[in-house]
Amino acid sequence: MKKVYYPTIINQEEIAENIFRMELELDEIAKVALPGQFINLYCKEGENLLPRPISICEVNKEKGIVTLVYAVVGKGTNSFSLLKKGENVKVLGPLGNGFQIDKSIEKHILIGGGIGVPPLIELAKHLTGEIYAFLGFAESPILVKELENYGAKVFVATDKGREGFKGNVIDLIKNENISGDMIYSCGPKPMLKAVSIWAEEMGIKAQVSMEERMACGIGVCVGCTCKHKKNEEEDWENKKVCTDGPVFWSEEVVWNE
Ligand SMILES: Cc1cc2nc3c(=O)[nH]c(=O)nc-3n(C[C@H](O)[C@H](O)[C@H](O)COP(=O)(O)OP(=O)(O)OC[C@H]3O[C@@H](n4cnc5c(N)ncnc54)[C@H](O)[C@@H]3O)c2cc1C
């Protein structure tokens, strides 16, 4: 059940330029969080009022630790990066609906773009069978080792070929000629759209974790909607990314905008 907590930061480090890993002593959320869910992280009192949604990257149920990995892009995430070990933060969670996991599936394809990679770590821990992870970055890869530690065979693409394959993640998948039974993806919308098209071509079901800007994160403000197909393709309805998602079936999303 989602609740407000004030956990202690037990670790905060910069793992790549402007990318931070924050560990929170948060037993209550660690016990119940599912892969693909997120939390709302609040800035210090007096700073930005609205919380910022951040995916749960990993949980350690035994130790009661929740790990977040976030990029500094603006005021809110910058203020998180200034918090120190030992300080407390305000958190609401766990929020949203995560990835659907089917234990009978044998071959999983994880596709992550940039700061969309974090939720794939906890997901990999929950999957049985073979896991292939295709990760695309502008410049520097993150969380590759973590995915490998959970048994994934990881392939990396960078825009200019600084590391791994030169190009985007879809070209990388096509280049490797690997297929699977289920796709799970998180990253920028153009990447998710390309994943959806590739999944349809290949006849593979795909789950996509959508990112929209959020205000409340709990279904009240209607600020985070995305279009979903209704019965016929021409007909659509709005769904809230925060409470109906963030994970949706790619075939249900209206991508053409
Ligand atoms: C469900 C969900 C899970 C997320 N998980 C993570 C995560 O694990 N790690 C992480 O680093 N970020 C994650 N984000 C994005 C994160 O919430 C935003 O980067 C953050 O809210 C930006 O706040 P800010 O005050 O620093 O930046 P702002 O000043 O609000 O914005 C700075 C820049 O970031 C862009 N931006 C802000 N929010 C978003 C967004 N939701 N999607 C795309 N661009 C955005 C703005 O357009 C602007 O260009 C997630 C977002 C959602 C909706």
Ligand code: FES
């Ligand atoms: S963020 Fe308010 S309804 Fe989704």
